[in-house]
Amino acid sequence: MSSKFFENPVIKWVEYRMPVFTFLDHSLGSSYPTPKNLNYWWNFGSLAGLVLVIMIVSGIVLAMNYTPHVDYAFESVERIMRDVNYGWLIRYIHMNGGSAFFICVYIHLFRGMYFGSYKEPRELLWILGVFILLAMMATAFMGYVLPWGQMSFWGATVITNLFSAIPFVGDSIVTLLWGGFSVDNPTLNRFFALHYLLPFVIVGLVVFHIWALHMHRSNNPLGVDVKGPEDMIPFHPYYTVKDLFGMGVFMVLFMFFVFYAPNFFGEPDNYIKANPMVTPPHIVPEWYFLPYYAILRAFTTDFFLFQIVSLGGFLMDAKLAGVLAMFASILLLLLLPWLDRSKVRSNRFRPINLWFFWIFFIDCIFLGYIGGKPAEGSFIIMGQIATTYYFAHIVILIPLISILERPKPIPESISSAVTSAGH
Amino acid sequence: MSDTANPAAGVSDEEEKSRRDFLIVATSVVGGLGTALAVWPFVHSMNPAKDTLAMSTTEVDLEPIEEGQSITVTWQGKPVFVRNRTADEIEVARSVKTADMIDPESDEDRVQKDEWLIMVGVCTHLGCIPLGQKASEPKGDYNGWFCPCHGSHYDTSGRIRKGPAPKNLPVPAYQFLDDTTVKIG
Ligand code: HEM
Ligand code: FES
Numbered sequence: 001m002s003s004k005f006f007e008n009p010v011i012k013w014v015e016y017r018m019p020v021f022t023f024l025d026h027s028l029g030s031s032y033p034t035p036k037n038l039n040y041w042w043n044f045g046s047l048a049g050l051v052l053v054i055m056i057v058s059g060i061v062l063a064m065n066y067t068p069h070v071d072y073a074f075e076s077v078e079r080i081m082r083d084v085n086y087g088w089l090i091r092y093i094h095m096n097g098g099s100a101f102f103i104c105v106y107i108h109l110f111r112g113m114y115f116g117s118y119k120e121p122r123e124l125l126w127i128l129g130v131f132i133l134l135a136m137m138a139t140a141f142m143g144y145v146l147p148w149g150q151m152s153f154w155g156a157t158v159i160t161n162l163f164s165a166i167p168f169v170g171d172s173i174v175t176l177l178w179g180g181f182s183v184d185n186p187t188l189n190r191f192f193a194l195h196y197l198l199p200f201v202i203v204g205l206v207v208f209h210i211w212a213l214h215m216h217r218s219n220n221p222l223g224v225d226v227k228g229p230e231d232m233i234p235f236h237p238y239y240t241v242k243d244l245f246g247m248g249v250f251m252v253l254f255m256f257f258v259f260y261a262p263n264f265f266g267e268p269d270n271y272i273k274a275n276p277m278v279t280p281p282h283i284v285p286e287w288y289f290l291p292y293y294a295i296l297r298a299f300t301t302d303f304f305l306f307q308i309v310s311l312g313g314f315l316m317d318a319k320l321a322g323v324l325a326m327f328a329s330i331l332l333l334l335l336l337p338w339l340d341r342s343k344v345r346s347n348r349f350r351p352i353n354l355w356f357f358w359i360f361f362i363d364c365i366f367l368g369y370i371g372g373k374p375a376e377g378s379f380i381i382m383g384q385i386a387t388t389y390y391f392a393h394i395v396i397l398i399p400l401i402s403i404l405e406r407p408k409p410i411p412e413s414i415s416s417a418v419t420s421a422g423h
Numbered sequence: 424m425s426d427t428a429n430p431a432a433g434v435s436d437e438e439e440k441s442r443r444d445f446l447i448v449a450t451s452v453v454g455g456l457g458t459a460l461a462v463w464p465f466v467h468s469m470n471p472a473k474d475t476l477a478m479s480t481t482e483v484d485l486e487p488i489e490e491g492q493s494i495t496v497t498w499q500g501k502p503v504f505v506r507n508r509t510a511d512e513i514e515v516a517r518s519v520k521t522a523d524m525i526d527p528e529s530d531e532d533r534v535q536k537d538e539w540l541i542m543v544g545v546c547t548h549l550g551c552i553p554l555g556q557k558a559s560e561p562k563g564d565y566n567g568w569f570c571p572c573h574g575s576h577y578d579t580s581g582r583i584r585k586g587p588a589p590k591n592l593p594v595p596a597y598q599f600l601d602d603t604t605v606k607i608g
Contacts, residue, residue: 157551158551158572160550162549175470175471176470178471179471179475180471180475180499181500182499182500182545186471276497277502277552278552279551281571282571283551297587299587317589319588319589375573375574376574
């Protein structure tokens, strides 16, 4: 923002009492210096922020026409689709927005892994990101229950039943979650209340996430620290424009799905009203939960990893092990900054780790594929192999490679890398 | 410290300090305990309410259920399987060794009358409803029930024999009011 802006009397009046504009200028204005070499992978944070706003706006409007009662929920959503003016548009935006949110955040997360953004001094930033992911998962899970279709109901049943695996208190916890003896009206009511609340908790977490970001600023594709002003450019106008451009491209893609393939990410069974007496033959969660679902189901009594972690079934049964593994698959990410002992951030200078990064990435996609298949025959074995690799990568390969690997020479600074490359 | 002490009242620094310490400890204890106690009503409000709890019972007329047939009734929002077992099924359920089952339990302990198997039809894995109530549905490797969600096989006594479920299908409290009526709950 120009100094002329700050001479405006109204701005001056406000600034004297509360320096909001200075604050904004230092947060995403011309007074916020940013590494000059950020590429398009750095767009996905602001895109996730955009989707969060879209979700809150569309959600609040949906809530004005939605009825959280087992007898009316399904019908009220159908009414939104048929009778409410533009209800179909708002619901499709909200439905596909959930998927878009996870796409942005997953890209954002793998970006962080690829360029080592989780490393010192950005550990807290990374940890807050994992918390945001967990809160998003809870929000999306409860949101999916609201339309009260078959998948809503049975997804809720299966996921809440996960907690029954906890020794001794498991059943009491499940009853507490349900507010009854099965997923029923009390459950739907509280899920609606929490689904309304949690997005605002996410907003709060995002504020902390950005606070931590602004402490040491963005990492960059080279992963080297900025050495001085020659390595940086002001956020505004350079990155405000780049972020806005990214948002434009994103909106085109997003609205393509909303208008032309609104049910692409969805499950047809969820257009059948919930029936507590009939389980659909093939229950699948939303696509963004499939990898975790595959990990959950991989744990059967004869899975060797189960035999190891449970000391041959002595410590726990396969159900509990599967539940623990599913949560561990995310919680282990919290330890990444310490599991990876390499001082080099960017995989551009880590020839061996680079390969394993991509294998891990493919493993995650493959787990997603398995999670969508019925748990039978060779899918079980493949899911168990992919699950084993997932944990082996995080717990064994990352630390091992980070100790053994010899990184390529790292550029002195962002500027020197650019000049020596002959640009 | 000294400027908050009260020399007029003859209170020394030392006394003042211990008095302050006492106040801090007392306030923390009362405040902490109070907050902890206040959490309970909020948590407990999420547990089943009185009307939900009012243990609903369900009466079932067994007359129309022929041998080899099953019906599903609703009890507390959950399906209950009522099966009139064939002599064959009873025979198989009783002749197997229970020792190497996942959840060993004898068939005799699971029924009041040999032919009437009554149990909650909710898979003990993650709560799906097993198939096998209708003749057309798959009954699994043990000719009882099969849960399609993650592949659990139950036998003709509703005992888990294969798959991820840890427990047998639970038997609810029930009572025969007469020869053809049973009250569940
Ligand atoms: C973190 C942001 C959010 C996410 C990830 C999210 C996710 C979801 C998902 C996946 C659904 C199911 C869509 C369907 O299949 O119909 C849903 C439904 C719903 N959400 Fe959200 N939501 C978010 C924010 C909000 C907010 C702030 C509100 C405001 C009250 C809201 C209100 C609703 C309502 C009323 C429904 C039921 C109507 C319907 O199913 O379309 N959501 N949400
Ligand atoms: S719920 Fe029945 S096997 Fe998982």
